Amino acid sequence: MAEKIYYCGTGRRKNSIARVRLTEGTGKITINGKDIDDFFGMETLKVIVRQPLAVTNTLSKYDVICKVTGGGYTGQAGSIRHGIARALNEANAEFRPVLKSNGFLTRDPRMKERKKYGLKKARKAPQFSKR
Numbered sequence: 001m002a003e004k005i006y007y008c009g010t011g012r013r014k015n016s017i018a019r020v021r022l023t024e025g026t027g028k029i030t031i032n033g034k035d036i037d038d039f040f041g042m043e044t045l046k047v048i049v050r051q052p053l054a055v056t057n058t059l060s061k062y063d064v065i066c067k068v069t070g071g072g073y074t075g076q077a078g079s080i081r082h083g084i085a086r087a088l089n090e091a092n093a094e095f096r097p098v099l100k101s102n103g104f105l106t107r108d109p110r111m112k113e114r115k116k117y118g119l120k121k122a123r124k125a126p127q128f129s130k131r
Contacts, residue, residue: 007091011083013108016071020083022091025063027053031080032067045077052085052104056095062088078108 011018029036029049040046053059064084068076085104088095099105113122120126 009086011079013078014075016075018068018079027060
């Protein structure tokens, strides 16, 4: 029995983490057991997820299966994009310059800033009063 070869990549953005698995296939994208159209409502998020595949001309070459946890929809879409880019880089090293130049291999370092004591939120201070 022939084993299916797959390529893995872990993507992160904000508080979301995506574990992505690429297999040879027809271009089907499955997220947490649902189709991409059922999982993401907005078209822009679907475009973000497909960007690494579109740039490398492999939209119909690989099936994408991923599990994503944490964060909101935008962070999850960004983490899936990061994971797909890493998996594509593992699948074919020739994709690296294209993925790197588009910024898909770079982890977005922006995170939510922590709340500080004496303040209401990370930076919001209580209203100042002279008396």
